[in-house]
Structures are given as C-alpha cells and as structure tokens.
Amino acid sequence: MNAHEMYQDLKQKIIDEILCPGQWLVERELSEQYGLSRTPVREVLRRLVTDGFLDLKPAKGYTVRELTLKEIIETFQAREAIEGMLVKFACQRGDEQFFTRIAELRQQLEHVDIEQQKETGVLIGIELHDLIAETAKNALLLEFYQKLKNLAAITRNITKKSTTIEQCSKAEHLFLMKAIEEKNGEKGEQHMRAHLRETCRRLVEDYVIVQGGL
Structure with a gap:
C-alpha cells in the first residue's frame, strides 16, 4: 500500500466512523499496519489534518476530528451560501446531459x-x-465547495443515523431537482438554501438531545 491508498483508507474509515471522533492515531502503529515508513505516514496524517479529518494536539499526537456544535452550524451556513449560488449557475449553464x-x-x-x-x-x-x-462552472466556488465537502462528509455521519432527517432530505431533494429540471435558478437556489438550513436545524436538535442539553 502506498501513501495515497493509506490516505483514502483512513479517510473512509473516519467517514464511516470505523475510526471514531476523538480516537487517537499513533504513527508507529499506523506504520506497522500499512507497511510504510514513518515519513509517509506523517505526511498522510498532516494531509488529513489539512483536509479537516484529524486534529493535531501539540506534543501529544493526532485524533479523529470531533465537530463542535459551532462548527456544524458554521459548516451549514457556508454551504448554504455557496451551494445556493452553485445551483443557480448550474441551471443557467447546464447542458442537456446535466438535465x-x-x-x-x-x-x-x-x-x-x-x-x-x-x-x-x-x-x-x-x-x-x-x-x-x-x-456551475465556477472554479472558485467549486474550490470552496470541495473544501466544505470534507466537513459535510463528517456531518453526514450524524444525518444518516436519523431516518427522519433523511426522509426530509429526500423530499427536499425532490423539490430541488424539479426546480432544476424547470431551469428555474431562483427557485433552485431557494430550495437548496432551505434544504441546508433545515438539515442544520434538525442536526442541532439531535445534537442537543444527544448531549443532554447545552
């Protein structure tokens, strides 16, 4: 296994919560597990920190990132702004294959x-x-979207545990896709923003219940 494969494997294990939030990752153990020297292992861990999947504790090591309530809210606020614009542009710039x-x-x-x-x-x-x-064909917005996608993958661990959240997401996605098929960018933007805003609200409610209140 090479460093890229190790990165993909660890990333997927974090997304699937095989590696749980707050869990420590030890360089020596990972080096033995993946058959790589400490240098590429350290580079993979640093990349996972940069991409938002791990936290680096000074003088201690690496832990799987555990999103705070504030980070969850800010992630969805950023997604709402960016993805609302993206769907508007996609309606304007999409080709027949897209629709x-x-x-x-x-x-x-x-x-x-x-x-x-x-x-x-x-x-x-x-x-x-x-x-x-x-x-949407906007390189800068796409770059922001891809950065947020890593945090979105972590929050998705929470949403996919809730049948209610996923049922609501299904209905909201259907409304969104109908607006896109109509090539109605304004309506599509409204549906995207509402979908992300409501998903965030439901997530916060579940978070508070799990934490036993704030």
Whole structure:
C-alpha cells in the first residue's frame, strides 16, 4: 500500500466512523499496519489534518476530528451560501446531459424507501450536490465547495443515523431537482438554501438531545 491508498483508507474509515471522533492515531502503529515508513505516514496524517479529518494536539499526537456544535452550524451556513449560488449557475449553464441526469436521479429517488434504503438515498444526494457543483462552472466556488465537502462528509455521519432527517432530505431533494429540471435558478437556489438550513436545524436538535442539553 502506498501513501495515497493509506490516505483514502483512513479517510473512509473516519467517514464511516470505523475510526471514531476523538480516537487517537499513533504513527508507529499506523506504520506497522500499512507497511510504510514513518515519513509517509506523517505526511498522510498532516494531509488529513489539512483536509479537516484529524486534529493535531501539540506534543501529544493526532485524533479523529470531533465537530463542535459551532462548527456544524458554521459548516451549514457556508454551504448554504455557496451551494445556493452553485445551483443557480448550474441551471443557467447546464447542458442537456446535466438535465437528463437530474431527471434520472429524481426518478431513482422517488422510488427509494428511506427506512429500508437509507444509504441509497444518501448516495443519490451526494451525487446530486456534486453534479450541481461541477456543472456551475465556477472554479472558485467549486474550490470552496470541495473544501466544505470534507466537513459535510463528517456531518453526514450524524444525518444518516436519523431516518427522519433523511426522509426530509429526500423530499427536499425532490423539490430541488424539479426546480432544476424547470431551469428555474431562483427557485433552485431557494430550495437548496432551505434544504441546508433545515438539515442544520434538525442536526442541532439531535445534537442537543444527544448531549443532554447545552
């Protein structure tokens, strides 16, 4: 295994919560586990810090990042601003292939039973958001989106545990895709912003319940 493969493996384990928030990662143990010297292991860990998946504790080491309530709220506020603009541009700049794929995703999602196929609904949502970002054809917004995507992946661990949140996301994604198919950028932006705002609100409610109140 090379350093890139190690990075991808650790990243996925963090997203899937095989490595749990707050868990310590030890260079020596990782070096033995992945069959790499300490130098590339250290580079991978530093990259995971830069990408938002790990925290570096001075003189202590690396831990899996645990998002605070403030960070969750700020992530969704940033996503609302950026992705609202992205969907507006995507409606203006999308080609026939884009709108065809949006229609296909909508039809697929309509037939998803979230209680039985929650992961399928999550994957359709990920493709939808990525497709919008790529189609908007704005390099700077896409760069911001990709940076936020790492934090979004961590927050998704929380949302996909809640059937209620995913059921609401399904309905909101369907409204969003219908607006895109109509090539209505203003309406699409409104639906995207409302979707992210409501998801954040539900996440905060769940966070407070889990923490036993603030």
